[in-house]
Amino acid sequence: MAMQEPESATEADPTHSAAAEPTRTVAADPTRTAEAEPTRTAEADPTRTAEADPTRTAEADPTRTAEADPTRTAEAEPTRTAAVELTRTADAPTEPARTSAVVPRGEATTEPFPVRVPTGIDDVEAGNRIDDFDLLTNLGRGAFGRVFLARQHSMQRLVAVKISPDRGTEAQTLAQLDHDYIVRVFDQRILPDHGLRLLYMQYLPGGTLLRVLHRVRTTPPEQRSGRLLLDVVDETLAEKGEIRPAESTVRSRLENLSWPETVAWLGRRLASALDYADRRGVLHRDVKPANVLLTAEGVPKLADFNISFAESVGGTSAVAYLGGSLAYMSPEQLEACHPGLPGTAADMDTRSDIYALGVMLWELLTGGRPNSEDDLGAETLPALETMLARRRSGLTAAARERIPADCPQTLLRVLAKCLEPDPADRWASGAELAQQFDLCLDPRARDLVDPPPHSWRARLRRPVVPILTAAIAIPNVLAALYNYQHNANLIVDRLPPDTQREFEQLALIINGITFPLGTVIIVYLCRRLITVPRGLHRGRSYDAVELARARHDALLISDRVAAVVMTLWTVAGIAFPVALHFVGGNIDGPSAAHFLTSILVCGAIAVAYPFFLVAFYMVRSLYPAFLPHGATDATDARELEGLHRRSVRYLALAAAVPLVGVAGVTYLSPEEIQQVLVAVRVLAVGSIAAFVLVYWLFRIMEDDLRALQRGVAPTRATREPVKPGPDQSV
Template identity: 60%
Template sequence: MAHPAPPVSGATVASDRSPVDSRGNSVADVVERFADAWRTAHTPPDLRAYLPDSPAIRRVSLIELIKVDLANRWGRNTEPKRLAEYVADLPELRTWPLPPDLIYEEFHLRRRADSSVQVAEYTAAYPEQAEQLSEMLATDDYHSTMMSAAEPVNLDEIEVGQKIDDFDLMTGLGRGAFARVFLARQRSMQRLVAVKISRDKGTEPQTLAQLDHDYIVRVFDQRVLASRKLRLLYMQYVPGGTLFTVLERVRTTPPEQRSGLLLLDVIDSVLTGKGEIRPSESSLRAQLAALSWPETIAWLGRRLAEALDYAGNAGVLHRDIKPANVLLTADGVPKLADFNISFSGNVSGDSPVAYFGGSLAYMSPEQLAAVHPDRPGTAEDLDTRSDLYGLAVVLWELLTGRKPFDDDSVTGGDRTALDGMLERRSGSPKALPYQDLPADCPAALQRALVRALDPDPDKRWRCGADMAQQLEVCLDARARDLVDPPPSSWRLRARRLMHPVMALAIAVPNALAIWYSYNHNRTLIIGKLDAQAQHRFDQIATLTYGLCFLIGFIATNVLLANLWSVSSGLRKGKSYDTDTLARARSDTLLLGKRNVLTCFALWVIAGIIVPLSVRASGNHLSAESYVHFFITQIVCGAIAMAYPYFMVNFYAVRSLYPMFLPHGGLGGKDALRLAELDRRSTYFLAIAAAVPLLGVAGATFIPAEDIPQVIVALRVLCVGSALAFIGVYWLFRMLEQDLAALERVVTR
């Protein structure tokens, strides 16, 4: 703690065992309250208001309060005072000589502010203590005599070139209201780190040390210097500057000249300014260089949204999202820093605007309410959605060069500023300045930002992963085209024509299969029966096929019911819960499988019922006729499966499924279903390829003398199915590429 002067008459020496007054207050308690007042004050607090009434601790408290007042006034250069002025203001100081340790503090505080201060001035001013002062002040090796429990931390005293604990401070990286950040060499580990030096308060390091994510600055550890009440938080050094530097460049660059190259150029300028070597070209830098400016914003935003999602799942909120708190690596990768874990709810004092600096402009309405002295909101009301709001403000500002809310003209005290900000943020998202957005801004990027900026937290993205997926859509050209097709695209119109499209996709191949089955069987089976049996066969076949068609029609509509209801509601602006949307997405991806399996089952049933019904009516069919009829049904069932499957799924994946992506909530199950549909399509492609082979295989059961009668039908089947396979294969390839694009987005 100290290097105090030897005690003399009237001197005070702080100890940990301070006397207490009748209320149990110690000198340390009194001094700590005064020191806290200085930390949040904009003008010097009144020292006399903190003096205790109890004579037991009043004198010692007075001396310690003067030390704190001296240190803050001279350290901050805020109305500095001399001891003589204290004596004039506080008559009780005249009743005994000033303690040497108090004179010692004033001398060194003045010496720090003006190196020309001489010892002789003090020995002359205090002749009775001249000998002792001459010895005390002869060395420049200053050691504070203040009580450690109340020692003020003057961060301005920390300079480049100093050694603090295990760290050699090399250069300043930034500063805030309550901390300074330096690039330092950690001696014990022989590595470069960023050291954040702040007052020893809060639990930030313990919380941040648990966060290990690619897009969050890695916190290594902390050290607490109890004697100086300092906390050293040392972390990964990220050399590429911050998004604030990028923002400054954006504001001076015309919109048409902004691109991913601008980001890289800013980073390279920062590296050059720090004497860092510009990195060699990498895949990440090449990727960034090829991006438009909106795509660059989406690229940055997706990573930051993932970081907030990770932190939110770990129970950590950032609460201070702003450009200066996003660091950039040499390759342009953003990393969130400076999580404001110790945010303490409503802020007392006259000016939270000054307390938070420039951060207020990036806060969500509920966070502004939490710092508003007259609003009921508290820090406990905040969640990840509040951080995502701040992220959206940052991204909008980077995208356009301006914030979405005009907060640049904020003036006045806390209530005036906060009330104005809350009013501007309470309006509908439709009132946002869309005219500021660049012409090439993807719809997905606009949607991601607008939804995150909704004044109602319940209408924002549920989590960072949902917002990240939306931003990922902007970076994948195929996914972007699927989710936001051109206004004139057939895919948009087809969403309203679900029943007609499904009817055509299923009914046409089945109708062709029925026509082939009927004509093929009439030649080989029905034509060999007498007229009455033929009539009876026609009746049974017509009734069976008609009944199966009706069942298939009903089944298709039942399978479409939930999907049609949800998709129709979404078009009308209706909201649905996560489970309902998840079920609708699942129904969409299973639509083709369910319908074609229903069709195949009905063909198999018809293949059994028709010949049995014919026999039950008194008409005899040979065993060969039974086998041939059933094989024909299987061939037609394969036709009814393969071709509708690809047409239905092509429609479902290209037109229906993408309309759910803008609503979020996609997760691991969706990725599995997409991958499963991809694998299943390969099996159905094999079935489509097997249709002509099945037709040829069925011909082996036809008596040789009957082959000439069906050879034309077989040729039509083989040639037609081969041509159809070409179309099916094209659909398969398109489906494969669409699924891959959707998987890329959903997997994120």
Template identity: 55%
Template sequence: MHEPTDLVDSAERTRTALATVVARFSTAWGSGLPPDLSAYLPREPAERRSILIELIKIDLEYRWLHYHFPKRLTEYHAEFAELQEGPLPADLVYEEFHALRRSPHTADAAAPATEVATMAGAPELPEFTSDYRSTLIARPEAQVVLDAIDVGDHVDDFDLLMKIGAGAFAQVYLARQQSMQRLVAVKISHNHGIEPQTLAQLDHDYIVRIFDQRLIADGELKLLYMQYLPGGTLLDVVHLLRATPAEHRSGQLLLDAVDGVLADKGEVRPAESAVRTRTAELTWPETVAWLGRRLADALQHASERGVLHRDIKPANVLLSAEGIPKLADFNVSSSKRIKGTSPLAYFGGSLAYMSPEQLEACHPDLPATAADLDTRSDIFALGVMLWELLTGHRPFADETCAGESETSLARMLELRRRPVEPKFLTELPPDCPMALRRVLLKCLSPDREDRYPCGSELAQQLDLCLEERARDLVYPPPKSWRARLSRLPTPVLWSSSLVGIGLATIYLAVHLQSLLDVRLSDATYSRLYTSTIVFNLVAWPLAIVIYAYMSRDLLAVPRGLRRGRRYDEDALARVRSRTLFWGDLCALNTFVFAVCATVAGVMLLRWFTDLPARLMVHAGTTVLVAGTISVAYTFFLSTFYVVRCVYPIYLRHGRTTAHDSAVLRALRRRTTIYLAVTASVPLVGVLAGFTALEPAELPLVRDSVLGLCAASGLAFVAVYWLFRKLDADVRALERVCGAVSDVRV
């Protein structure tokens, strides 16, 4: 069943309980004697282990730095059963090392710390450096000061005007910065974590911009001030969504949620803008794709700088007055570029949105750790959030007590290790495009190898969901003719070649037969007919061999993709580009066949007949005209099929780049040239049809030439229709194949 809307997040409850317990435990240390740590542990197993780890960190600090009551991790390990299952947490080893290093009572901390880790079977240790960064989540002195701060206070350079958010260890205010005379968002929190340093690395349109940080209360608290976004969060959108009937949901719902938050704050609704106008015109699935596309781009920017967010949820996505999303709250993020940090420190997040591998890292009985996570974990969380935005519910049947014990945590993990259940698929809106459905299911794949490997690839797929023509090409209905024909490239392409060759052969036969009937005997005709059969028996197998060689990768890779095989980006990019030349290759193969037929035909006429040279020239010219017909029509039929049925397959796999756009533009230029060739067929046919003929011979070929003009005129109409469709398809694909950084606001 779905969680009730007023269910408090279990991770937030744990943090609140932790703050309370830490304050009590620190007060007890005020007597100067070690308190009984076990007396402060809760009964709930899930909260018990996390709180135990934090209390041990505080206990180590008091025992080694403030007093002299030495106690080693091996003793805690023997005392508490919660630490005996699996390896010791690496952040505990890290804290003990630095407690011993800073203590005046120890000389060498590295050897004992390494010994503890080895004895307890700890995983690979975090790097021990002289740059100590505390991993404590809650500092008792900081909590006292934080609770004393309220609206109306003047803190550092800021007048606190309104509280706009609060958590166990942080409060967020709308404030006026006196020195700059501007409104900013001020986050005051315990001085732990690397959120300011992380955000300082990120400069992106869809990530909240940080201005600076200050340390206050003698360094116990930090004040982080950043750009103020008045439009609330995506959580406000989810609440409004659940209260709105499905048939009334559209892009206007997003703007209504923003305007509702603005009204509650007493702020003026912004004037209409191009962004708000376009957003209001979107369907609700398109709105979700529009939001997701921008957040995926933000994830790409963060991952390129070694940052994992690890806590993506609606409350952590802020909205501008125009409804533009910006990723915020990097409090539990990790960064590979900040010296002295570890992905194991400040690990947390909201359980309901976590990927299977992140839940495994939270489970005390499983060997996975936060160090195992990568961008694909954030992509899973983004997929959960987008699904919730689309339907009003998350795609998992979590119990109301989910995450409050190891048993319920294991249940959540079990649900996320399976594909999304069919009953949740029925909740998708009727107007949800097949493309968006497939994109979200790929994001939510239990196996992270099956998810999008990076934010830019996900962003491009969501771009497809916003481009109606392109998404219908890339994600056709499973039983549509395009989906079926995409599996049959060889029969379709050969059929397109045969259409061109067939039309050319018909013209050739009608035109030359009437001209040669009066000049050749039956015996000569028989020899020519036999020679033609021999030529075809040689030419067709050769054409098949040439086709098989030039199409070997173009046939193998789509077949491999359908079977689940993975290809590297370079291989996919190479085959993608070559696929757009497939129609040209088929036309070239046909043209080579026509040239060979011309040469062979002239030679046969010379060997078996005594026709004058001018008629042989006429026959050769006629064969070339027929070849031109076959080449032009073969190209359009083949390329129309390739663009509609084959090329879109690659856009479901791998990232496209600006090079793909350039190749598509080149294809549009070539189609224009081929169209000109097709349009010239009647004129060329007339000129070639009467070339080198005497006046008495003209009536013999008049009907065939006039027939060619009429038929090619009708054929041009059909080709022009194909050209317009093809051009529209290529333009749509080109719009979604550009550089991922080119985001339309």
């Protein structure tokens, strides 16, 4: 199996400029080097004016200042065409092309580079022209080719050109990938006589994450923040003569992020890129810091999808299958690299890329890899076996000790699941992982999903039955007591003693039926909310459908409870007058109306307050417990929004309880008012106090619902329609 060679110094930072390359001496003047004359000003050659070369703008050569030629402005200078650029000027007829030590934006020279016919990849150098490209500076080198910053003549743009042997289908694979966080490939050119392929792609000036990682290792944890990422990008831009973006909302946000949040911000975008590629049948297989490029704003883009596995490995040393990316390989990929183990490349899927992404992000977070292998020494098969054994053992205590103090528990949980030895225990897709990183970036959402271990929200996730019982039963019992006392004073106590006893027996029968029936119905509706959290706590796994049903039940159970309770109170409101009439009790019209009013008031109490108590418990404690165990979708977001709308209506219902109760008293005679005055006062004061409590719960729940909506909203990757690739069926 062909593996990548260890990362060279060039690959370690593929953003390094031409200053790192050997100086190319001008043949016409051996004393003049590119470093000696990085720019040509009007004073250096007074015969060359803006008119002589109307295509060189200030942006194309930022080192040419107004003092050098005060008459030339970027706005007044038209764009040079390919024909002009390919014409050698008369003032230097025999001078070969020069490269500058620092390549500015646009072009490095005014003369076309000498056409070079390479005999192989190692024969390609900066300062030559190959096909349509002037190679300006070397950006990086890997096992499969070299990458140069180049100027494309036909399109007059800067591109990154990867020169590699003409084999494989990398270009066709990458042509499918058009994503915000994947380096865009434009096209390819083939040199059939030399067996070379020129793959030209988007040029990103911000460097790679490898340079960021080097800065992390030299910066104390308490001094790391999003500013660290921007500082590294700015230094890289300055080395290349690039200009830092002004008034960037992305950079403004990064400046305000902590370092763990910055890691989550990077991870969320790269996970989205992996998901996009996976849904088109593409696996990266070499996720590492050197393969993540940065824009001038610090936005990461995944590059180099070229890694593949050969069917066999030439019988040489173990170095043949120990490449530079071993440190980021998943256990199954390491096993595929071992000639004596049964694992193959066919055993790998996107979860292998997720493992590599987890290693890289852990390294960015802590400054060290989760399974330190610096002590393994030479690259041998025993060393490979040791690596495999360590990764199969999972995260070590030493690795956890390096976690920064300000790292949220949510991020630690997310990365730990990325690094599970068994692929079945990792995140199933990049989209699922991206949603988890969204939670990491929202302080309120991550506090809901991963509360402190000793908080009441964490402790109350297990005793679901007692909590729901108390939340539903207490308001209903209080409402029933008020209703009984209120109607006993006005109606029942006026009946003959025998009739009272018969009515109480019938009331006992009615209550004996309605309360147990309501309990059975509610327990059935809550069955998943009882069993699934308990199973998750015990380590049981549930499929996505069952988890989705549990989340659905959690967001609708408060409405279902309210519907059941209101139905039973309505039945009771009809059954009690019928029972009273059955035992011979006669009630007049006003008394019947007041009886119905009291039922409505008590029903409102029995509905509104349990709704908020149950909904608050679900939103604040139980529903977030499901989010770490499966991907959410647009349905979750809609149901969260629906719960918010309904809670506003129930809040209005709770506010109406004291008003309706007091209004009902106005239909009583003065003598009857005296009989129920104490009960009405208790109702008024108690319902006002209860409304204050309910309003407080509503405000907290409102903020929680917004945070959860942000966390469960589908990522862009999951919203995009998947276009079938060449190996996919519609």
